[in-house]
Amino acid sequence: MPELPEVEVLSLQLSKRIGGLRIAEVLVRRESSLTGARQGFEETLPSKRINRILRRGKFLCLELEDGALLWFHLGMTGQLLWIPRPTAYVPHVHLVVRFEETEMELVFRDPRRFGKICLTKEPAGSFPEGVRPWGPDPYEMSDEGFLKIFRGRKGRIKNLLLNQTLMAGLGNIYADESLFRAGIDPRRRAYRLNSTKLIRLHQAICETLTEAIEKGGSSIDDFLHANGGRGFFQNFHRVYGREGEKCFSCGDLVHRIRLAGRSAHFCPQCQR
DNA sequence: TTAGCCCTGAGA
DNA sequence: TCTCAGGGCTAA
Numbered sequence: 001m002p003e004l005p006e007v008e009v010l011s012l013q014l015s016k017r018i019g020g021l022r023i024a025e026v027l028v029r030r031e032s033s034l035t036g037a038r039q040g041f042e043e044t045l046p047s048k049r050i051n052r053i054l055r056r057g058k059f060l061c062l063e064l065e066d067g068a069l070l071w072f073h074l075g076m077t078g079q080l081l082w083i084p085r086p087t088a089y090v091p092h093v094h095l096v097v098r099f100e101e102t103e104m105e106l107v108f109r110d111p112r113r114f115g116k117i118c119l120t121k122e123p124a125g126s127f128p129e130g131v132r133p134w135g136p137d138p139y140e141m142s143d144e145g146f147l148k149i150f151r152g153r154k155g156r157i158k159n160l161l162l163n164q165t166l167m168a169g170l171g172n173i174y175a176d177e178s179l180f181r182a183g184i185d186p187r188r189r190a191y192r193l194n195s196t197k198l199i200r201l202h203q204a205i206c207e208t209l210t211e212a213i214e215k216g217g218s219s220i221d222d223f224l225h226a227n228g229g230r231g232f233f234q235n236f237h238r239v240y241g242r243e244g245e246k247c248f249s250c251g252d253l254v255h256r257i258r259l260a261g262r263s264a265h266f267c268p269q270c271q272r
Numbered sequence: 273t274t275a276g277c278c279c280t281g282a283g284a
Numbered sequence: 285t286c287t288c289a290g291g292g293c294t295a296a
Contacts, residue, residue: 001291074291077279112279114279114290260274261275261290
């Protein structure tokens with residue numbers, strides 16, 4: 001499931017491939033994947049040049065020459081593929097972007113349809129209209145900023161990390177991995193964590209994300225790079241998806257529990 | 273704060 | 285055939 005590292009990897013790859021290209025045609029295959037009307041996409045986008053590709057939290061964004069922004073949220077199974085025509089045979093494709101300079105197409109594919117595409121004119125750096133205002137990236141905030149957001153809160157730390165209005169970018173995998181790295185039990189209430197522990201957590205989050213980006217993200221179910229390649233950070237997960245296996249640090253078994261409707265993986269020995 | 277919804281494919 | 289996975293939103 002694409003979280004911050006996966007979207008970052010994708011945006012870097014797409015920058016190289018579609019930065020500067022001019023859109024020739026946009027085909028909407030499933031209108032329900034769009035937040036606005038189909039006409040807006042099919043009529044507004046053609047003939048526009050792509051200035052650059054941005055990432056904000058888990059959103060990927062194409063900035064066009066006239067300032068319009070095309071946003072993609074990959075949900076759980078969303079993919080942005082850069083593939084040669086014809087692409088009509090590819091199942092679960094909801095949007096196709098064609099370009100003037102190449103026969104390659106940018107294809108948005110999303111079997112479970114949790115992903116969303118929106119077109120806005122917001123200034124760069126903000127989030128698309130209709131999306132709840134999200135918090136800053138972990139990278140964008142200082143340790144002090146992180147403390148300001150999380151210190152003293154009553155909720156369980158894992159649930160707070162998943163709350164995108166507080167901080168954007170973390171999903172289930174990287175929340176679990178970061179908490180392991182910081183040695184914090186996911187069930188702990190934030191107000192029970194002192195500043196040292198919270199700062200350690202912020203650092204653990206940044207380290208985990210950076211490492212994941214370097215390894216091309218995690219390809220668990222459906223995440224693929226723009227060229228169809230896979231990330232390999234999943235081979236380095238220390239707790240996520242390792243229920244019943246030995247903890248790499250202490251040899252105790254990794255546990256899995258349910259927290260706020262999501263699974264949480266942790267080592268009760270190493271995380272307190 | 274939690275349950276339910278959206279949705280499909282994988283695995284039991 | 286049933287259960288489960290999960291991001292983000294909404295309702296209770």
